[in-house]
Amino acid sequence: MADEEPAAKRRKALARLDSQAFVLSKSVYADTNGVPRSGDPPRVLHLGLTDGEIANRVVVVGHHSRAELLSSFLSPEGSEVFKLASDRGFLAYTGLYNDQRLSIVSIGMGLSMMDFFVREARAIVKGPMAIVRLGTCGCLQEWVKVGCVSVASAGSALVQRNYSHFDAPKAHAGSEPYLISDLCMPDAELTALVASSLQEALGAQKVVEGINITADSFYSSQGRADPAFTDENSVLxxxxxxxxxxxxxxxxxxxxxxxxxxxxxxxxxxxAAAAVVNVANRPTGPQGLCCCCRCCILLL
Amino acid sequence: MADEEPAAKRRKALARLDSQAFVLSKSVYADTNGVPRSGDPPRVLHLGLTDGEIANRVVVVGHHSRAELLSSFLSPEGSEVFKLASDRGFLAYTGLYNDQRLSIVSIGMGLSMMDFFVREARAIVKGPMAIVRLGTCGCLQEWVKVGCVSVASAGSALVQRNYSHFDAPKAHAGSEPYLISDLCMPDAELTALVASSLQEALGAQKVVEGINITADSFYSSQGRADPAFTDENSVLxxxxxxxxxxxxxxxxxxxxxxxxxxxxxxxxxxxAAAAVVNVANRPTGPQGLCCCCRCCILLL
Known part of the structure; x- marks a missing residue:
């Protein structure tokens, strides 16, 4: 009986797969060494979208419920606002806002997910694109209040864990445990528009401008202490x-x-431009707002 | 009318937020500078799990439908197999397999998502952990057949885009566009068990052992050609x-x-150990299996 049960489950699961036509339709994709697509119409693999399904203007967020919330401000182009959730964790809405075609896309977290989004979006949109990230962040300055919105007007730097420093300490003696990059700048005109629109909507005191830091981990490369790992990040x-x-x-x-x-x-x-809602103040301590806070509402 | 409509939508969205008690319950979290938790019981922020909800033995996959499929082989500990989908893109199942407590967790894609998983899982599991990744991959050798399973017995190296090379070419003249790391090794004993179990289940000809390469992009650092970006990856x-x-x-x-x-x-x-189903052969060209292919079924 103990032996039969897994076999029965396996047969059942196989039968379920065979009954799902979409599995077969997705089983082959073109352009393995370029930007692959599959299906008819040909959809990019991870966003699950095809040509024209997202707009030239995009707001990217990290979180499905935030995308859903923002999508409630869109008017439909046809009978309803376009919506597609991919099976790789992306959720896209497209509609009209102030008579302009606009997409709101939830892309999840991390450098790789932004890379998936920008590259696959570029493959299915014709012409110039404007992409504004509306994220959440921890803030590094005591004077910046939780609930304020920060605009990365002065650029963004990347902090990456230096894996070699940890994996081969002898070979990399003297190396830093974290690498801090030069600044990468956003588009100045789009950023100025984002900042002035936010100031108009929220009041100048609610909007902060400066440098953003992007980290490749929520934990080690953001200086969070975790006794379960060797991180060497106490002074990061x-x-x-x-x-x-x-x-x-x-x-x-x-x-x-x-x-x-x-x-x-x-x-x-x-x-590109980026604005982030400050949901936690790192210097002052333990409290923060959730990632889907009311602040988002104020941004439109 | 055009002015009233967004205001009405905003009020509606705010009212909906206010009616959602969970938003309030999640609005404050503890330990901003450690491994934060929120709620009662205190849940780690991104996996959404609390103490004991996942097992010491975990299989991690990239894809919700693969996790669902594999979970069909679990027996419940109580009335049903534990299941929790977080609002940050993770999906966890916990149950029994061969009388051992086992979790199957879908973690999405990329270095950051694995980092979220390992660190937050560690925070809610007591005692030693064994984590096996069961992923999908493109394969780099013509002789490795699509549908085979590769075990990273000889370690994994990381390929990262060297952002500075692109952002500040003068300051970083002569630098490589991609950085290739030393090998990082899995646990030898767990890897040998994974390899021998796969050989037993699939036949030796279906299992390949060697070195894995982890890339920080599906595109540039995996050598895929995309004319829409400066990537300098033709010989990567x-x-x-x-x-x-x-x-x-x-x-x-x-x-x-x-x-x-x-x-x-x-x-x-x-x-830790890792096995990947080869879903595309990069040298031979354009076809591949889907990420949720029948091969997964064969692995249990």
């Missing part, structure tokens, strides 16, 4: 602030957005 | 294979799992 925030005294926010995606926009071809064809 | 795969002729697979998470397991404290308290 201090080092970041020594190099960038105007650093106000720490999150996980903006640098990648700016970097890819600057790497886009033709040059300047993607313009 | 060649360079990777020059350094690691035994590299057989390329994916996005295994290196991070091995690295964090090796960084865990007390030393050796997390043991």
């Amino acid at each position: 925030i201090e080092k970041v602030l020594q190099r960038y005294p105007k650093a106000i926010t720490m999150e996980m995606e903006s640098f990648q957005l700016f970097h890819l926009a600057r790497s886009s071809l033709p040059k300047g064809s993607i313009k | 795969i060649e360079k990777v294979l020059q350094r690691y002729p035994k590299a057989i697979t390329m994916e996005m998470e295994s290196f991070q799992l091995f690295h964090l397991a090796r960084s865990s404290l007390p030393k050796g308290s997390i043991k």
Whole structure:
């Protein structure tokens, strides 16, 4: 009986797979060594979208419920606002806002997810793009209040764990445990528009401008203490602030957005900006707002 | 009317938020500078899990439908198999397999998502952990067939985009566009068990062992050509294979799992191994299986 049960389950699962036509339709994809697509119409693999399903203007957020909330401000182009949740964790809405076609896309967390989004979005949108990230962050300056919105007007720097420092300490003796990059700049015009629109909507006192820090972990490379891992990060925030005294926010995606926009071809064809709701104040301590807080409501 | 409509939508969205008690319950979290938790019981922020909800033995996959499929082989501990989908993209199942408590967790894609998983899982599990990644990959050797399973017995190396090379080419003249790390090794004993179990289940000809490559992008650092971005990656795969002729697979998470397991404290308290289903052959071209293919079924 104990032996039969897994076999029966396996047969059942196989039968379920066979009955799912979509599995077969997705089982082959084209352009393995480029930007692969599958299906008819051909959809990019991870966003699950095809040509025209997202707009040239995009607001990217980290969180499905925030995307859903923001999508409630869109008017439909046809009978309803376009919505597609991919099976790889992306959720896209497209509709009209102030008569302009606009997409709101939830992309999850981390450098890789921003990379998936920018590259696959670029593959299915014709013409210039404007991408604004509306994220959440921990803030690095005591004077910046939780609930304020920070605009990365002065650029973003990347903090990465230096894996070699930990994995081969002898070979990499004297190396730093974390690498802090130069600044990568957003599009100045789009950023100024984002900042002035936020100031108009929220009041100047609710909007802060400065440098953003993007980290490749929520934990080690953001200086959080975790006794379960060797992290050598007790002075990391201090080092970041020594190099960038105007650093106000720490999150996980903006640098990648700016970097890819600057790497886009033709040059300047993607313009990027980023604003983040400060949900926790790292210097003052233990409390924060949730990632889906009321502040988001104030941004439109 | 055009002015009233957004205001009405905003009021409606605010009212909906206010009616959602969970938003308030999640609005404050403890330990901003450690491993934060929120709610009662206190749940880690991104996995959404609390103490004991996942097992010491975990299989991590990238994809919700693969996790669901594998969970069908679990028996419940109580009335049903434990299941929790977090609002940050993770999906966890816990139950019994062969009388052992086992969790299957879908973690999405990329180095950051593996980092979230390992660190937050460690925070809610007592005692030693064994984590096996069961992923999908593109394979780098023509002789490795699509549908085979590759075990990273000989370790994993990380390929990272060297952002500075692109952002500040003058300051970083002569630098490489991609950085290729040393090998990081999995746990030898757990890896040998994974390999022998796979050989027993699938037949030796279906199982390949060698070096894995983890890349920080599905695109640029995996050598895929995309005319929409400056990537300088046309000889990247060649360079990777020059350094690691035994590299057989390329994916996005295994290196991070091995690295964090090796960084865990007390030393050796997390043991890690990785196996990947080859869903595309990069040298031979354009076809591949889907990420949720029948091969997964064969693995249990």
